[in-house]
Structures are given as C-alpha cells and as structure tokens.
Amino acid sequence: MSQSSQALGRYQLSQLDSLEAEGIYIMREVAAEFERPVLLFSGGKDSVVMLHLAQKAFAPGPIPFPVMHVDTGHNFPEVIEFRDRRVAEAGVRLIVASVQEQIDAGKVTEPTGRWASRNRLQTAALLEAIEEHNITAAFGGARRDEEKARAKERVFSFRDEFGQWDPKSQRPELWNIFNTRINPGEHIRVFPLSNWTELDIWGYIAREKIELPDIYFAHSRQVFERDGILLADNPYVNRDDSEEVFEATVRYRTVGDMTCTGAVRSTATEIEDVITEIAATRITERGQTRADDRTSEAAMEDRKREGYF
Amino acid sequence: MSTDILRFATAGSVDDGKSTLIGRLLYDSKSIFEDQLDSVERTSRTRGEEQTNLALLTDGLRAEREQGITIDVAYRYFATPRRTFIIADTPGHIQYTRNMVTGASNSDLAVVLVDARKGLQEQSRRHAFLATLLQVPHLVLAINKMDLVDYSQQRFEEIKEEFSAFATKLDVTDLTFIPISALHGDNVVDRSLNMPWYEGPSLLHHLEHVHIASDRNLKDVRFPVQYVIRPHKADDPELHDFRGYAGQVAGGVLKPGDEVMHLPSGLTTHIDAIITADGDVQEAFSPMSVTLRLADDIDISRGDMICRPNNKPHAAQDIDAMLCWMSEGRKLTPRSKLVIKHTTRTAKVMVRDILYRLDVNTLHRDEDVSELVLNEIGRVNLRVTQPLFVDEYQRNRLTGGFILIDEGTNTTVAAGMVTQAN
Ligand SMILES: Nc1nc2c(ncn2[C@@H]2O[C@H](COP(=O)(O)OP(=O)(O)O)[C@@H](O)[C@H]2O)c(=O)[nH]1
Numbered sequence: 001m002s003q004s005s006q007a008l009g010r011y012q013l014s015q016l017d018s019l020e021a022e023g024i025y026i027m028r029e030v031a032a033e034f035e036r037p038v039l040l041f042s043g044g045k046d047s048v049v050m051l052h053l054a055q056k057a058f059a060p061g062p063i064p065f066p067v068m069h070v071d072t073g074h075n076f077p078e079v080i081e082f083r084d085r086r087v088a089e090a091g092v093r094l095i096v097a098s099v100q101e102q103i104d105a106g107k108v109t110e111p112t113g114r115w116a117s118r119n120r121l122q123t124a125a126l127l128e129a130i131e132e133h134n135i136t137a138a139f140g141g142a143r144r145d146e147e148k149a150r151a152k153e154r155v156f157s158f159r160d161e162f163g164q165w166d167p168k169s170q171r172p173e174l175w176n177i178f179n180t181r182i183n184p185g186e187h188i189r190v191f192p193l194s195n196w197t198e199l200d201i202w203g204y205i206a207r208e209k210i211e212l213p214d215i216y217f218a219h220s221r222q223v224f225e226r227d228g229i230l231l232a233d234n235p236y237v238n239r240d241d242s243e244e245v246f247e248a249t250v251r252y253r254t255v256g257d258m259t260c261t262g263a264v265r266s267t268a269t270e271i272e273d274v275i276t277e278i279a280a281t282r283i284t285e286r287g288q289t290r291a292d293d294r295t296s297e298a299a300m301e302d303r304k305r306e307g308y309f
Numbered sequence: 310m311s312t313d314i315l316r317f318a319t320a321g322s323v324d325d326g327k328s329t330l331i332g333r334l335l336y337d338s339k340s341i342f343e344d345q346l347d348s349v350e351r352t353s354r355t356r357g358e359e360q361t362n363l364a365l366l367t368d369g370l371r372a373e374r375e376q377g378i379t380i381d382v383a384y385r386y387f388a389t390p391r392r393t394f395i396i397a398d399t400p401g402h403i404q405y406t407r408n409m410v411t412g413a414s415n416s417d418l419a420v421v422l423v424d425a426r427k428g429l430q431e432q433s434r435r436h437a438f439l440a441t442l443l444q445v446p447h448l449v450l451a452i453n454k455m456d457l458v459d460y461s462q463q464r465f466e467e468i469k470e471e472f473s474a475f476a477t478k479l480d481v482t483d484l485t486f487i488p489i490s491a492l493h494g495d496n497v498v499d500r501s502l503n504m505p506w507y508e509g510p511s512l513l514h515h516l517e518h519v520h521i522a523s524d525r526n527l528k529d530v531r532f533p534v535q536y537v538i539r540p541h542k543a544d545d546p547e548l549h550d551f552r553g554y555a556g557q558v559a560g561g562v563l564k565p566g567d568e569v570m571h572l573p574s575g576l577t578t579h580i581d582a583i584i585t586a587d588g589d590v591q592e593a594f595s596p597m598s599v600t601l602r603l604a605d606d607i608d609i610s611r612g613d614m615i616c617r618p619n620n621k622p623h624a625a626q627d628i629d630a631m632l633c634w635m636s637e638g639r640k641l642t643p644r645s646k647l648v649i650k651h652t653t654r655t656a657k658v659m660v661r662d663i664l665y666r667l668d669v670n671t672l673h674r675d676e677d678v679s680e681l682v683l684n685e686i687g688r689v690n691l692r693v694t695q696p697l698f699v700d701e702y703q704r705n706r707l708t709g710g711f712i713l714i715d716e717g718t719n720t721t722v723a724a725g726m727v728t729q730a731n
Contacts, residue, residue: 008313011562011594012522015314015393024598025557028536032611032653056586057555057598060548061540144384151383170381171721172407172635174414175710176557176596177650181719195395197386 016204020053023192025176026155027057027139030190031064033180034137037190038095040126040309041067043075043083043213044255046141046193049201052210053192054139055090066093068129068138070122073100074236074257082213097129112238119257123308127163130187137180137188140309145197155194161185163307189309202278206271217274218251218266229262253278312388315516318397318412318445320436321422326453330422330491331385331398334513337498340387382412391517406669406684407635409436410724413443414710417521420449420512425458425488429471431670437472438669441479442631442686442726444706446524449485451512455504456490462506478672480703483519487512525595526705530561530569531622532615533652533698533708538600553584553600554609559652559707560700561617563593563601571607572614572624572698578605595707612654614698622708624696625730629664631702632689632713634681636722639715641681641689647722649693651711657694658713664688688728702726 008014013021030037039054041047054063067087071080087094099121102108107128108121130138144151154170156178171179182188193201205212222233224243231237233245237259250263251274268274321327335341385396397412399405413419419440423433433450440448450472458464465488476484487496488507495501498513510518535556542548563569567580581602583593593599601615609615616622634641641660649658665674666687681687702709713723 009522011525011527012313013597015312018314018596021557021596021598025535025596028555028598029653032536058538059586059600060551060553060584061538145386151385152381167381169720172382172411172724174411174712174721174724175707176415177652177710177712179650179712179714179719179721181648181714183719195384195386197388197393199388200393 016200016207019193019196019200020056020204022176022195023050023053024057026178026190026192027054029178029180030137030139031058034188036133036135037065037137037139038130038133038135039063039065039067039092039139040141041069041083041087041094042141042255043069043079043086044141045201045205045212045216046143048086048210048212049196049204050139050141050192051086051090051092052208063090063092066095068095068097068133068135070097070126070129071099072119072122072257073098074234074259076213076215076232076255076258078215079213079255082211086211095129095133097125099125101125102128119260120308123163123306126309127307130163131185135187136182137190139190139192141193142191142309143196143198143201144191144194153191153194155191156180157189157191158182159187159189159307163187165189165305165307167305199275199278202271202275206275213255215252215255217271218249218269220247221250221263222246223248223250223263230264231262232258234258312390312392313521314393314395315418315519315521316395316397316416317418317420317516318399318409318416318440319420319422320399320409320412320440321453322424322430322432325422325424326491327398327422330420330451330453330489330497331396333491333494333497334394334396335385335387337494338387338389338513340385382408389513389517394516405432406435406439406633406686409439410443410633410635413440413445414706414724416440416443416445417524418447418449418516418519419445420451422491423450423452423468423472425452425454425461425464425468428468429475433472434475435669437476437481438479438672441481444480444702444726446521447483447485447519448481449487449512449515452486452488453491455488455495456493460488460495460501460503462504465507485509485515487515526560526707527562527594528560529620529622529700529705530563530567530615530617531559531698531700531705531708532556532563532569532601533559533654534609534611534613534615535653536611537609551602552606553602554615555598555600556653557598558593558595560595560705561620563599564591565589568618569603569615570618570621571609572616572621573696574607574613576605576607577618578603578607580604612652614652616698622698622700623730625699626693626696627731628691628693628697628699628727629729630689630691630711630725630727631667631686632681632726633686633724634683634722635724636715636720637683638718638720639722641687641723642679646716648714648716649691649697649711649725650714651697651699652708654695654697656697659692660689661692662690664690689725691725697730699727699730701728701730 223230224245251266383398399408399412421436469486489496496511534554538553540548570577584600645660665676666678700708709727711725715722
C-alpha cells in the first residue's frame with residue numbers, strides 16, 4: 001500500500017489500493033476456479049498492469065498461468081522487444097497466436113484498401129489459440145471507461161463455444177461473487193481492470209514504478225496524417241503520395257497495430273508529464289488514437305460480439 | 310491522488326430524469342470527452358431533437374440506442390478532487406428488480422429519483438425497498454424536476470413527509486432528501502439560487518462527503534480462504550516450506566499475533582505475518598487482499614474460513630434467506646436443486662420451502678406461494694450439502710450474501726441474503 005493513503009481516515013483505502021485489492025482478488029479467483037487460464041499480454045499499458053497485478057497476487061510464488069499474445073505481425077518492434085523481456089523477467093511462459101500463420105494457412109484473408117488492418121483478424125487467431133490450448137479463462141485488460149459497449153460488460157464475461165459475447169444474456173454479478181461455471185468448449189473473458197479509468201492506470205504505473213515500452217513516452221518519429229490521426233510511417237500501411245511523411249515528436253496513448261494506432265503530439269518524456277497531459281486532454285484514448293473504433297458508432301460492440309478482446 | 314471510492318446506484322422510473330442526472334454529473338465533473346459529446350450531438354440531431362440529449366451519453370449498446378431504452382446495468386466513472394465515483398446505472402424497465410439488486414449489491418449509496426410533479430410512485434417505493442433489502446447504507450431521495458413545480462418548498466415537504474412515513478417500514482439507516490433539477494443543474498453540483506429555502510447540501514456535495522469508512526464490518530474477523538500459495542521452490546530455503554493463505558478480508562481487523570480459529574476444523578493458531586507483495590503489513594481489513602502465514606501447520610484449503618475463537622460465523626447447513634429470483638427460463642419451486650456459491654465456497658443446495666413471496670410495492674407477504682418467477686422476491690428455507698460459514702446479511706454483506714446457479718444452464722438464477730442460520 002502506498003504511503004499516500006495515510007491522508008485518508010483509518011480503515012479507508014485509497015482508490016488505487018481498492019482497485020488493486022479488487023484486481024488481485026479477481027486473479028486469485030480465476031487461478032482457483034479455472035483449469036487453464038491465460039493472461040492476454042500485448043505489451044500495452046493495460047496488459048502490463050495486469051501482469052504486475054498477477055505477480056503481486058501470487059507472491060512469493062510464481063504466476064500460475066501462461067501469458068498469450070495475439071501477434072498481428074504488424075506490431076511496433078519496440079513493443080515486441082519489451083514483451084519478450086518482460087515475460088522473461090516474470091518467469092512466465094509466452095504463447096504467441098500468430099495472425100501471419102493464419103493468413104499463410106489460408107484461414108483468413110489479408111484485408112486490402114486504405115485502412116487495411118489486421119486488427120479484426122486478431123479475433124480468429126485468438127479464438128483458434130483458445131481452442132488449441134483448451135483455454136478456459138482469458139484475462140483481458142479492457143476497462144469499462146474505455147468505450148460504451150464495455151460499460152455494460154461483466155467482469156467475468158461468458159463466451160459460448162464460438163467465442164461470442166451476447167450482451168443480452170449476461171450473468172448478473174453480485175457482491176464479489178463470480179459465477180465461473182462453463183461447459184467444455186466455452187470460456188470466460190475476465191477483466192480485472194474493469195473499474196479502472198485511464199488516469200487510474202497511469203497513476204498506478206507511476207506509483208508502482210512499472211516499466212512501459214518506450215513508445216508511450218515522447219520520441220521523434222516519421223509520421224503522416226490521415227483523417228486527423230497521426231500514423232507512423234511503416235511498411236505495413238498503404239500510404240498514397242498525397243500523404244506526406246514528416247518528423248514529429250510524439251507518444252502513443254494506446255498500443256495496437258502499427259496500421260491503425262495513432263500517435264499524439266507530445267513532449268512528455270516522464271510519467272508525471274504524461275499524467276498531466278492525460279488529465280488535461282478532452283478526447284478519449286480510443287477516439288483519439290484508434291482508427292478501428294471509427295468505422296461506425298457501434299464498431300466495438302460488433303467486434304466484441306464476434307469474440308474480439 | 311489519495312481519494313477513496315464511493316460506489317453508488319441510481320434508480321428511477323422511466324422519464325424521471327435518471328439519464329439526464331448522470332449525464333449532468335459526468336458533464337459538470339468534466340468526465341465527458343469532446344468526441345463523446347460530438348457523437349451524442351450528432352445522434353441528437355439525426356433524431357431531430359432540439360437540445361443535446363445528455364441522456365445519450367449513458368446509452369451503451371446498439372439495441373438500446375435503437376430502441377431508446379437502457380436494458381442492463383452499466384457502470385460509469387467520474388472523479389472530483391475529493392472522491393472517485395463508480396455509478397451503477399440501473400435501468401427502470403422490465404428486468405428492473407434484477408438489475409437494481411445487482412447494482413445495489415456493491416453500492417455504498419443509492420440515489421432514488423422521484424418526479425416532483427408525480428410524487429411518490431409505486432416504483433419509487435420499490436426502488437427504496439430494494440436498496441434497503443440489499444442493505445445499501447445510505448439512501449438519497451432526489452426529488453427531480455423541481456423547475457416544473459416552481460421550486461415549491463411545499464411540494465418538496467409533501468413528498469418528503471409521504472416518503473418518511475413509508476420509510477418507517479424499511480430498514481433505513483441514513484436517509485437524505487435533496488430537491489433538484491437535473492435538466493437545469495439546480496442542487497446537482499452547486500446549491501441552487503432558485504430554492505433558498507433548502508439548507509442542505511447539493512447532491513454532489515453529499516456524495517463527496519458522506520461518511521462510508523465505518524460502513525464495512527470492522528468488528529467480526531472473517532477471512533474466507535481463497536487460494537493457497539505454495540511456491541514449491543525446493544532450492545530456496547526461504548520458500549521451501551512456504552505456505553500462505555490468500556484472500557480478501559470480509560470483516561474485522563486482522564493483526565499479526567492474533568489468535569485465530571480455522572473453520573471447519575475448529576483448530577486455533579496465531580497469525581505469524583500478514584503478507585503482501587509490498588512487504589508485511591501490521592493490520593488488514595476489508596476489502597484488502599492479503600496473504601496470511603499461520604503459526605501452526607493446519608490443513609487449510611479454499612472455501613475454509615479464518616475467524617476469531619470467540620467470534621465465529623454460523624457453520625450452517627440450514628439457512629433462511631431472502632431470495633431475488635433472476636432467471637427468465639426457470640421458476641423456483643420447493644425441492645429445486647441448485648448450486649450455491651457463498652464467499653469462496655461452492656456446494657449443492659436444495660430449496661426446502663418457500664415461506665412467503667414479498668410484494669415489492671406494498672411489502673405485503675403472501676404466504677400462499679408455490680413458486681417464485683423472474684424478478685420476484687421471497688423468503689426461502691435452504692438445505693446445503695455441507696456447512697457454509699455465514700453471518701446474517703444485516704451484519705455483514707460479504708458473508709451474508711450468496712448466489713444460486715442452475716447446474717443445467719450454468720446461469721446465475723438468484724441472489725440470496727441470509728436472514729437466519731443454524
Ligand atoms: N423540466 C425538467 N425536465 C427534466 C428534468 N430532468 C429530466 N428532464 C426531462 O425528462 C425527460 C426524461 O429524462 P431522462 O433523463 O431521459 O429520464 P430517464 O428515463 O429517467 O433516464 C427528458 O425529456 C428530460 O429532458 C428536470 O429536472 N426538469
């Protein structure tokens with residue numbers, strides 16, 4: 001617990017301490033009740049916080065489940081390097097579900113066009129890996145403050161044998177009691193960060209001194225602008241000649257595919273600066289930096305129904 | 310950053326202004342981002358509405374946006390320099406009871422909205438009753454649309470009196486009345502100049518200042534064992550024999566050196582240390598997640614309970630409880646066999662008897678009852694295959710609450726609150 005909680009009354013927890021206690025409780029509940037859980041780890045800040053919570057939940061023992069990354073093949077190289085290092089430090093096994101392999105095997109088709117992105121293909125790779133490894137529970141880093149379809153999703157979110165989410169038949173969640181029962185072939189997505197906001201995540205990263213991939217902090221990068229989003233110039237994106245590349249000082253607010261994750265202009269090189277910027281920003285992180293959520297009003301909801309994160 | 314969290318549920322009949330109120334709280338606390346507002350403005354315009362409909366901010370799923378209704382509990386977040394808030398936004402349509410019970414189960418406070426023009430409705434009584442059934446410690450009756458009754462003190466007092474009379478039948482510990490206009494913002498964030506006769510706090514001020522630290526049970530030590538940590542590190546002398554009992558404190562204050570009792574064995578030992586990943590702590594209380602090391606080697610597993618020798622929960626197989634039935638597909642009938650999950654323990658259970666059904670509008674008890682259907686509440690008698698370590702729900706929400714699961718469909722079919730156990 002942080003020293004700052006001293007400012008609160010006796011027997012009161014600060015919001016970060018309450019959220020941490022809840023997250024740890026959820027992780028232990030999963031480890032106790034599911035045979036083959038996995039933690040979805042992308043190297044993005046939310047999944048980094050999840051991994052940190054998992055280390056805390058089972059200390060001094062090791063994390064009793066592997067982590068899994070759905071690799072589109074279009075990730076930032078800095079993030080992949082970070083992923084491998086962090087996984088080694090935590091002493092957990094990494095399962096990589098590869099979108100490239102799915103494409104090579106002809107199971108999915110590479111999208112084409114201006115906004116072509118492998119983002120949506122992640123669903124197929126994820127579901128196949130869940131099936132192949134017989135996964136019964138998968139921790140995801142989604143937060144309810146992120147997006148409106150997520151505001152209604154349960155902490156323990158049931159998926160049928162097709163991996164689908166049915167928002168109309170969700171299990172009610174009461175007190176801190178979670179219904180973990182499933183039949184073979186079904187699984188549960190578990191969201192231990194459901195009640196965290198973006199600022200809570202950053203506040204916690206600062207407090208716990210959690211390491212993040214460098215791209216979350218201001219750096220200089222070759223970018224171009226498309227529909228108001230700053231995209232990194234990279235080999236996977238179809239850029240036309242009118243889209244001019246220039247150098248800018250940017251950082252990332254979310255970390256996804258290079259093809260659809262936008263950067264924000266920023267000079268924040270330290271975590272405190274990032275927090276100051278985030279506290280002042282008036283645009284949601286997904287709205288500002290994720291092209292995948294802009295396709296329609298209900299983009300996230302549609303993807304979630306299919307089995308997306 | 311050192312603020313605490315207040316979780317509250319909002320309830321109201323359709324059109325009482327719940328979405329407008331939440332939209333205003335989010336908007337005035339600057340929790341709405343520009344792109345969210347843009348999208349709401351766009352949707353308002355396509356629908357041909359004149360004003361930006363703040364209610365749209367809280368309508369999440371496509372089906373709901375299309376039908377213009379809210380169908381499930383949704384959670385919203387906002388913060389002020391004093392507190393962080395989590396709103397369980399419980400919709401006022403069909404499924405109401407189920408949603409409200411779900412939202413209220415974790416809440417420190419409930420806001421029940423009443424339309425000042427219409428006064429107390431059957432639904433307002435029901436919402437207030439459900440909040441007290443779930444033992445939500447603080448209840449706020451927000452009398453909304455005061456602008457439409459000329460900010461009349463008399464109207465406010467009438468509703469307040471009528472509700473106070475009704476409230477004597479309920480188990481209310483802390484009740485506050487606030488006259489507001491969600492649409493215009495009166496008494497939502499700032500005290501309203503339109504109602505100088507009102508001397509109480511604004512709604513937000515009340516939410517920021519209501520005292521909740523003592524609402525959790527700090528008297529009865531209850532530590533449901535959730536997970537046993539055994540690192541199995543043969544080569545590490547420190548950890549070779551390590552065995553820690555991990556869990557979230559459900560009641561009382563635990564300290565190193567305390568004498569504790571393990572249930573079901575009844576064996577006593579001492580707490581050696583209370584461990585967290587950040588080092589040992591000198592005390593643990595709800596809702597902290599910690600790991601206990603005990604002085605003696607006792608066979609302890611998930612589902613067991615650690616308490617104090619002179620203050621034990623009931624080890625009960627026969628339990629009387631209030632049930633809220635939540636299944637669409639199945640009815641509850643006597644002799645129904647189900648699965649019960651209580652703290653970290655799961656067992657089989659049979660419903661012996663339905664004692665009565667409670668009319669949530671009139672609080673009338675109907676003893677001539679043979680079944681409970683969706684959204685009905687009743688008192689039942691249960692027989693569990695193995696002892697559960699329970700307290701009366703009134704004493705502790707975490708050790709008095711449980712869920713029932715249908716083994717065929719794996720769905721959660723009921724929420725239960727222990728009234729009596731032996
Ligand atoms: N005059 C007035 N109208 C209000 C007030 N609060 C809400 N309304 C209006 O009442 C209608 C229903 O409100 P809404 O928030 O959608 O109700 P809900 O069904 O409880 O979520 C809308 O047209 C609102 O603009 C208020 O304080 N004063």
